[in-house]
Amino acid sequence: MGAPTAPAERSGGAASARATYPVRTDEDLITVRHAVRAATVETGFGLVDQTRVVTAASELARNAYIHGGGGTVTIEFPRNAGRRGVRLTVRDEGPGIPDLETALADGFSTGSGLGHGLGGARRLMHEFEVHTEAGRGTTISVTRWNTQ
Template structure:
């Protein structure tokens, strides 16, 4: 697997959530994603970027455009140094929301992408990696 390009987008305030969505849309377009796949990726980014600001106290979205033997993908890593997710089992329950978001929750974001990895611990922040392939 080759890395075609990469970068980082700060997600510190609510306005940065909009910028993260715009960045994801631009990158997904560059990857040649179909409109439905692009929309799913941008929707997942909305949820995860907002969580980064609201629950993580701000963080970053690292991005990579991947090339796996001609298959192109977009991988995004949302990372913060917030309090972590205290009850991961509850947070990964369908329909559960802590309120105020899109109502997707982490499980909704997970369903919108091809790959989803979550690493969190109380007091150690959260790292969520999502990937969507064309």
């Protein structure tokens, strides 16, 4: 299994850790799932929220791998008003998303999938932000806050 491309930067405790993982192979997708699961456990998420975040991470990383030709997933631990969260930033240098509104619609798929990837990931997370540009790639940042 792959390792983070850069060691986790730690200053001030685990909540400030940050690690970036490559997404270039099927094995990298598994590594990302395990790392995201560990991040949700570290942040104190319950099982349902752990599953939500891991599912969103899987969808986004798979999209970067298949449609973006590979990329990276960065895991961070933001804090806001005493809440802890997990933020995932998924980057690729692929062709970009030509019609973002259509790509976010349920049922839209550029492959053989069910078409729940981007829209599903958006519903699973509290915050969802996309930056995409034709020929320059896509960056998607999502955050889920621990509400327990």
